Amino acid sequence: MEYHCTLVFVLATLLPHNCVTLDSQLPNFILLFADDLGFGDLGCYGHPSSATPNLDKLASNGLRFTDFYCSSPVCSPSRAALLTGRYQTRSGIYPGVFYPGSRGGLPLNETTIAEVLKPLGYATAIIGKWHLGVGPDRMYLPTNQGFDHYLGIPYSHDQGPCQNLTCFPPDIKCFGTCDQGLVTIPLFANDTIKQQPVSLPDLEKSYSDFATQFIMTNTMRKQPFFLYYPSHHTHHPQFAGKGTARMSRRGPFGDALMEFDGTVGSIIQALVDSRAHNNTFVFFTSDNGPSLMRMSRGGNAGPLKCGKGTTYEGGMRVPAIAYWPGRIKPGVTHALTSTLDLLPTVARLTGAKLPRVQLDGFDMSDILFRRGPSKREAMFYYPTDPSEKHGLFAVRVGRYKAHYYTQGSILSDTTPDQDCHETAHLERHDPPLLFDLEADPSENYNLATHSEYKAVLQLIQDVKTEFEGGMVFGEAQVGKGTDPALEPCCAPQCTPKPTCCSCS
Ligand SMILES: *[C@@H]1O[C@H](CO)[C@@H](O)[C@H](O)[C@H]1NC(C)=O
Numbered sequence: 001m002e003y004h005c006t007l008v009f010v011l012a013t014l015l016p017h018n019c020v021t022l023d024s025q026l027p028n029f030i031l032l033f034a035d036d037l038g039f040g041d042l043g044c045y046g047h048p049s050s051a052t053p054n055l056d057k058l059a060s061n062g063l064r065f066t067d068f069y070c071s072s073p074v075c076s077p078s079r080a081a082l083l084t085g086r087y088q089t090r091s092g093i094y095p096g097v098f099y100p101g102s103r104g105g106l107p108l109n110e111t112t113i114a115e116v117l118k119p120l121g122y123a124t125a126i127i128g129k130w131h132l133g134v135g136p137d138r139m140y141l142p143t144n145q146g147f148d149h150y151l152g153i154p155y156s157h158d159q160g161p162c163q164n165l166t167c168f169p170p171d172i173k174c175f176g177t178c179d180q181g182l183v184t185i186p187l188f189a190n191d192t193i194k195q196q197p198v199s200l201p202d203l204e205k206s207y208s209d210f211a212t213q214f215i216m217t218n219t220m221r222k223q224p225f226f227l228y229y230p231s232h233h234t235h236h237p238q239f240a241g242k243g244t245a246r247m248s249r250r251g252p253f254g255d256a257l258m259e260f261d262g263t264v265g266s267i268i269q270a271l272v273d274s275r276a277h278n279n280t281f282v283f284f285t286s287d288n289g290p291s292l293m294r295m296s297r298g299g300n301a302g303p304l305k306c307g308k309g310t311t312y313e314g315g316m317r318v319p320a321i322a323y324w325p326g327r328i329k330p331g332v333t334h335a336l337t338s339t340l341d342l343l344p345t346v347a348r349l350t351g352a353k354l355p356r357v358q359l360d361g362f363d364m365s366d367i368l369f370r371r372g373p374s375k376r377e378a379m380f381y382y383p384t385d386p387s388e389k390h391g392l393f394a395v396r397v398g399r400y401k402a403h404y405y406t407q408g409s410i411l412s413d414t415t416p417d418q419d420c421h422e423t424a425h426l427e428r429h430d431p432p433l434l435f436d437l438e439a440d441p442s443e444n445y446n447l448a449t450h451s452e453y454k455a456v457l458q459l460i461q462d463v464k465t466e467f468e469g470g471m472v473f474g475e476a477q478v479g480k481g482t483d484p485a486l487e488p489c490c491a492p493q494c495t496p497k498p499t500c501c502s503c504s
C-alpha cells in the first residue's frame, strides 16, 4: 500500500495532468445534484415506493456513502460550498437564499470547479438550477464563473408565480403557492432568456437532450468535459413531462424523482454510447435535506432527525454515490465526507492547480480508489443565517456530534417531532447536546450528562475553537437585498412589470 501510494505520487509529480489515471487521458466529470432530496428518498437508501432504477444501478456498481454532508441546510449556500470547496460563510452566501432580484451573488473572485478545470482545456456546462445570483447586468450568471454553456433557471422554480403554470401534462396546474409579485420563471440559454415563463413539462427533456449532445460532441472532439447538472427535482412544486407524469407509485414527488432518475439514465447511456464511461467520474448528491413542510410532497430523511432548514442530521446528511466503472470498486463507505471535498478531489485527479485561498475540503481519492480512511476529521454545521455572534450550531468529530444551538425551521414543519418546527425557537445548550451518531443516528439520546463523555465534549470543543479561530466571514451577499429592476425580464422595456415579462 505504501509503495503504491508513493508510486502514484511520483507519477503525479512527473505527469501533472495525470495523477491517478495511468492512461494519458484527462477524466471527464459529471456532477449530479438533486434539490431537497432527503437521505431516505432513493430506492438504494431504503425508500419502499420510489422508482430510481438508474440511481440504484449507479449505487450498486459504484460507491454509496452513508456519512456524506452538504454544507448548509438550504440551497444557495450549499451550492456555493459545492462549487468552491469553501464554507458559505467565507464566500458570504448568507443569510438564506438568493431571490430573482438579489443584488448579490457568488463573488466573481471565488474559484469554482469549472474555473479549476478550464486551464486544463475542459469544456464546461451547467444545466438546471444555478441559484448563486443573477445581479446587475446578469453579472453573477454561471457563464461568468467558468461555465461555457448554461441552460436553466437561475434560481428555484417556486420563486415566481406558478398558479397558472402547468406542472404535469396535459394541463395539471402546479400545486400550492409560489412567490407572488415577481416575474414568472425564466429559462436561460447562456445569459439570455429563451422562454418566460418556462414550460415545466418540457424542461427535463431539453436538459437531457443538451446533456447527451454535450457528451457526444466533446468525446468526438476528444475534449475532456465537466457537466454540472443541478436539477430542479424534487423541489416544490413538483413537475414532470409526458414519459413520467403519474407513472410512479409515490405520487407527484415520486414522478418528479423518477423524471430526474430518467435523465441520469440517459446521461449514463450517452457515456456508454460515446465510449466515455470508463473515463468519466460521475458523482451524485443532494443540496440539503427534505422540505418536510410539503408533507407527502416533501422528501424523506429516512432515520434522520428533521430536515431542510435545520442543523439536525436530516437537514444536512444527504445521499451520495460515486461511480467510475473500472476505477471505483462497488461498495458502501462510512467515511465522513462532504460536498466541500469535491473540488480538492477533482484537482487531485487532474493535476489542476488548487485556488490559493483557504479551502475547507479534503481530497477523497484514498476513499474512492483504495477504501482508505477519510482525511476529514470533522463536519461543521452552520444555520441558514450564520452569524459571528453565535458561530457554529453543531460539530461532528468522528462518531460524535455536539449541538451548541438548536432551532427548528418552517421548512421542517408538520412532522410529529416538535423540535423540527418553526416554533422550536433558538436554544443555546451548555453543556452542548451530545449524540453518538453511529449508535444513535436519529439523535434521540443525549449523552452529555454522562461523565464518561467529558473528554469527547472537550475534544469537540477544541476542534470547534480551532476552526472558528480561522473563520473569516465574507460580506453577506444575500444580505445586500433585492431590487425589482434586477428581476430577469424577457421584454426589459415593457410595462407594467412584473406581469408584462412574458415571451411565450
Ligand atoms: C474577493 O474580493 C473581496 C472584496 O475585495 C475580498 O474581501 C475577498 O476576500 C475576495 N475573495 C477571494 C476568494 O479572493
Ligand SMILES: *[C@@H]1O[C@H](CO)[C@@H](O)[C@H](O)[C@H]1NC(C)=O
Residues within 6 Å of the ligand: 148, 149, 150, 189, 190
Ligand atoms: C453559449 O455559449 C457558448 C460558448 O460561447 C456557445 O458555444 C453556445 O453556442 C452558446 N449557446 C447558446 C444557446 O447561445
Ligand SMILES: *[C@@H]1O[C@H](CO)[C@@H](O)[C@H](O)[C@H]1NC(C)=O
Residues within 6 Å of the ligand: 161, 163, 164
Ligand atoms: C393567472 O390567470 C388569471 C386568469 O386567467 C389572471 O387573471 C391572472 O392575472 C394570472 N396570474 C398570473 C400571475 O399570471
Ligand SMILES: *[C@@H]1O[C@H](CO)[C@@H](O)[C@H](O)[C@H]1NC(C)=O
Residues within 6 Å of the ligand: 275, 278, 325, 326
Ligand atoms: C474502457 O472501455 C473501453 C471500451 O469500452 C475498453 O476497450 C477498455 O478496455 C476499458 N478500459 C478500462 C480501463 O476498463
